[in-house]
Amino acid sequence: MTKSGVPVVGMAGGGQLARMTQQAAIGLGVSLRVLAGSPDDSAAKVVSDVRVGDDRSLDDLVAFAEGCDVVTFDHEHVPGPNIRKLESSGVPCRPGAAALAHAQDKLVMRERLTAMGVPCPDYVHLHRSAPLAMLETFASKHGFPLVLKAARGGYDGKGVWVLDALDRAAVELVHELLAGDVDLMVEEHVGFTRELAALVARSPYGQGAAYPIVETVQEGGICTEVISPAPGLSKDTAVEAQHLALTVAAELDVVGLLAVELFETERGLIVNELAMRPHNSGHWTIEGARTSQFEQHLRAVLDLPLGSTEPTARYTVMANVLGGDDPDVHSRYFHVMAHDPAVKVHLYGKESRPGRKIGHVTALGDDLADLRERARHAADYLRWGTAMSEREERR
Amino acid sequence: MTKSGVPVVGMAGGGQLARMTQQAAIGLGVSLRVLAGSPDDSAAKVVSDVRVGDDRSLDDLVAFAEGCDVVTFDHEHVPGPNIRKLESSGVPCRPGAAALAHAQDKLVMRERLTAMGVPCPDYVHLHRSAPLAMLETFASKHGFPLVLKAARGGYDGKGVWVLDALDRAAVELVHELLAGDVDLMVEEHVGFTRELAALVARSPYGQGAAYPIVETVQEGGICTEVISPAPGLSKDTAVEAQHLALTVAAELDVVGLLAVELFETERGLIVNELAMRPHNSGHWTIEGARTSQFEQHLRAVLDLPLGSTEPTARYTVMANVLGGDDPDVHSRYFHVMAHDPAVKVHLYGKESRPGRKIGHVTALGDDLADLRERARHAADYLRWGTAMSEREERR
Structure with a gap:
């Protein structure tokens, strides 16, 4: 909070969501601080309180949060462990790391929602030990097409691939992704x-x-x-x-x-x-x-x-x-x-x-x-x- | 205009009107630059491109306008001669000095509107040579109450006084204002x-x-x-x-x-x-x-x-x-x-x-x-x- 009682909201990420949040913050008389990767980021151009830094770095996140009443996010890419450290140092993070994990990791999300009884597509985590065998078993149950997904980091269709068959291209894709240290899952293609x-x-x-x-x-x-x-x-x-x-x-x-x-x-x-x-x-x-x-x-x-x-x-x-x-x-x-x-x-x-x-x-x-x-x-x-x-x- | 074709609008004055203009500028993707008296001004708190300066100073105004596609105003206090100099140096000022004079000076406004046939209260400019005699003549025509106005610089009821009689307090007020180099006018009190x-x-x-x-x-x-x-x-x-x-x-x-x-x-x-x-x-x-x-x-x-x-x-x-x-x-x-x-x-x-x-x-x-x-x-x-x-x- 500033001296005059004006709340300071810190938003990690300088994209258009932070930019449009600034329009709302101006109306409410709330002070918005943005952690942007570059002064040219969408939100950084329209916010006076910009901190340029890497929102995946704990140090940058901690420095950014100093003086904020609450920290929030315009994307899902701030690492959970860093958010947890911020929380344990007493900075309210909203949503918190525990909640945000379900938006950051599709496997975590599917497991939790399925356990809650929320209808989700059938899915399976492709274990690194036998990804293709697992994929084949899943395909024998649902048939093709199937949807291959990276558990983390996707947006706007990135990180999602529709497989029409377990052909050579599909096999290569799976190997390539696993080599890149990505957790993979496969889901039924919902009509x-x-x-x-x-x-x-x-x-x-x-x-x-x-x-x-x-x-x-x-x-x-x-x-x-x-x-x-x-x-x-x-x-x-x-x-x-x-x-x-x-x-x-x-x-x-x-x-x-x-x-x-x-x-x-x-x-x-x-x-x-x-x-x-x-x-x-x-x-x-x-x-x-x-x-x-x-x-x-x-x-x-x-x-x-x-x-x-x-x-x-x-x-x-x-x-x-x-x-x-x-x-x-x-x-x-x-x-x-x-x-x-x-x-x-x-x-x-x-x-x-x-x-x-x-x-x-x-x-x-x-x-x-x-x-x-x-x-x-x-x-x-x-x-x-x-x-x-x-x-x-x-x- | 910025390199990417984004127009730059300069607004002289850092009040709430510039602040709310920033909300609109964010939506349109227009770059708003503000000339504010202080970094604590209402608009200065929410605009990234703030120039701190005196909007009554020609030098500050010229420096501010450099790189703006157009200059506009959140109040009426930028001196007309400075706006005219900016205009003659090729900077579009909107509204221009000639138009703005009618919002800056109530005498200029009344003269022009009356000449146009636009209904206005009857008024008279109190000449410095004989202000009280003029006021008395005007009062004999309209009776009291009358409205005394400073021609320039008023807002939110400031610069406007209702006179119930030409008593000692009224005489002192007129003398005091004229000593302060203010042009005065008196208007009929419109019911x-x-x-x-x-x-x-x-x-x-x-x-x-x-x-x-x-x-x-x-x-x-x-x-x-x-x-x-x-x-x-x-x-x-x-x-x-x-x-x-x-x-x-x-x-x-x-x-x-x-x-x-x-x-x-x-x-x-x-x-x-x-x-x-x-x-x-x-x-x-x-x-x-x-x-x-x-x-x-x-x-x-x-x-x-x-x-x-x-x-x-x-x-x-x-x-x-x-x-x-x-x-x-x-x-x-x-x-x-x-x-x-x-x-x-x-x-x-x-x-x-x-x-x-x-x-x-x-x-x-x-x-x-x-x-x-x-x-x-x-x-x-x-x-x-x-x-x-x-x-x-x-x-």
């Missing part, structure tokens, strides 16, 4: 209708708050679009998904946000992944909910009463802006803003590279088809300098 | 039903955008509450007010925001004051309009297409949070947030002093009486640690 996400917040006091369940649309392992609420989702399923996420948050003692990525399948909801931070599937809340996920995360980690998750419009559609060939995104603002004065554009101040998430756009209103078209148009135009429909016409 | 404000934006391209007309409630010269839209205002009067503000913006060549403070009277709308920047009467737009006034100001000064001014709720009520006796505002968050999870709190990171504007709260919805009660409760509680109604009960 899903669509992907959903449940976003909830939990405070140390134990208060929980659930946002509407959203549909997430992925292309090539990257989320491209989020629709809130998930169209046509039955009320029962929505409540079930919210309940599931709140239960997981409470059981795992999560503090802050918890995003649960779900498959909607013929046999019900199945958990795909967990994240314990503001999440791409919740960017729509900046305009689309009374309390944004970023403000909610700050309220939760500061043990303040949580804010209303009430939607501000019937539908909100968020589309991610990916980098295209021409990095000068700002020159494309003119068309996008003139074409649609009501679409909200968010850019992350990140260098544009093809396929990289560099921003998002949000459209809100009553007509879902119109909103999807508008969000897509804006996101496509910011990426390519032309709308996708026009690109297709030219072909 | 108004209520106060309104018209907020519009204008871009260099000439595009204009008008927000709904709001009612502003003042106590002791300080705005305490803003209601959008002004309840019960006829559509004709609302359109007239918007038209008036857009006309003034165009005639005066304003770029950026223009707030026109209006009296609603039996003889129609009468202009009270002008401001050419984000304005307290527009804070409600952060949640209550599709495009906040802060984003709109950035879009206008960057000559981007303006955003939709569509309201996001039927009614939005904003109440200013003034400093009370106990400066530890954050300790009062618990009650306010638990009591009303949907009220939005904004604190400016300013040291709390009795009566000082240190934040605001916003409530949105359908039931105006409920929204006013909720906004008032939150603002009162943040100020006093108790709701005003409870304070009154205890008396």
Whole structure:
């Protein structure tokens, strides 16, 4: 806390999640400190209290935490043992190391959720002694395709491979990954209708708050679009998904946000992944909910009463802006803003590279088809300098 | 512009308007640079690119503007001659010195608006040669009370005095002010039903955008509450007010925001004051309009297409949070947030002093009486640690 009673929240990681948290921190009058890898990081460009360092280094983390009322995270890559050391030195870390382990390691997550009775894909840890034999046994049960996953370090489709057969390429991949000291697991390939996400917040006091369940649309392992609420989702399923996420948050003692990525399948909801931070599937809340996920995360980690998750419009559609060939995104603002004065554009101040998430756009209103078209148009135009429909016409 | 094509907007002044502009700049991916008097200024605490200096000094202003694509202002106190020098050196200043003069000097404003045929209170400049004789002549025409104003430098009721008679105290006040090198004017005391404000934006391209007309409630010269839209205002009067503000913006060549403070009277709308920047009467737009006034100001000064001014709720009520006796505002968050999870709190990171504007709260919805009660409760509680109604009960 500063001398004037203003709480100081330290966030390890300088990505766009920390950047958007700064917008919420400014509103609440909370002081946000960021541990960034470089002064050019997305959040480092917009925060006055930046510490440049390596968030995997204990020394840098400890120096960063000095004077923070609470430490939180914009990603899962801070080593658990370092967080535990910080905790035992008396610095509140939210979420704590014990909870965060379930978002850092897919094996830890699967074991715990399965033990809790939460529906997950069937999976097996590929022991180093006999990985291929284990894979073969698992395949004989489920058939191909199967999903090979690195237990740690993946994001945006990285660290996940779909295997269509145990062919030479698959064998080489497994050997290569194990040589790289990666723990591997294999999961059944779940046939899903669509992907959903449940976003909830939990405070140390134990208060929980659930946002509407959203549909997430992925292309090539990257989320491209989020629709809130998930169209046509039955009320029962929505409540079930919210309940599931709140239960997981409470059981795992999560503090802050918890995003649960779900498959909607013929046999019900199945958990795909967990994240314990503001999440791409919740960017729509900046305009689309009374309390944004970023403000909610700050309220939760500061043990303040949580804010209303009430939607501000019937539908909100968020589309991610990916980098295209021409990095000068700002020159494309003119068309996008003139074409649609009501679409909200968010850019992350990140260098544009093809396929990289560099921003998002949000459209809100009553007509879902119109909103999807508008969000897509804006996101496509910011990426390519032309709308996708026009690109297709030219072909 | 930075190497990556990111526009750099320089804002002279480090107050809460620059602070809230930073929230919008983060969203747009625009780089905001602030010229602040101190690193402890409201905006300086939340902006990475802060230049500490005196915004009345030409040297500091010139150094600050180096590398900015455009310079704009969070107050009216940058001397016109300095802005003109900056302009002639090729730095776009928006609004420009010629326009800004009308917000800096009430005499310049009254002369121009009256010449344009815009309804203003009757007024006269008190010449230094015979100020009291002029005042007496003006009083014989309008009777008392009259309003004495310093032509420059006033805000929040400062620089404005209501004279009930030309008594000894009034004579002394006039002499004292004139000795202090202040230009004085006197205006008729307009009997108004209520106060309104018209907020519009204008871009260099000439595009204009008008927000709904709001009612502003003042106590002791300080705005305490803003209601959008002004309840019960006829559509004709609302359109007239918007038209008036857009006309003034165009005639005066304003770029950026223009707030026109209006009296609603039996003889129609009468202009009270002008401001050419984000304005307290527009804070409600952060949640209550599709495009906040802060984003709109950035879009206008960057000559981007303006955003939709569509309201996001039927009614939005904003109440200013003034400093009370106990400066530890954050300790009062618990009650306010638990009591009303949907009220939005904004604190400016300013040291709390009795009566000082240190934040605001916003409530949105359908039931105006409920929204006013909720906004008032939150603002009162943040100020006093108790709701005003409870304070009154205890008396």
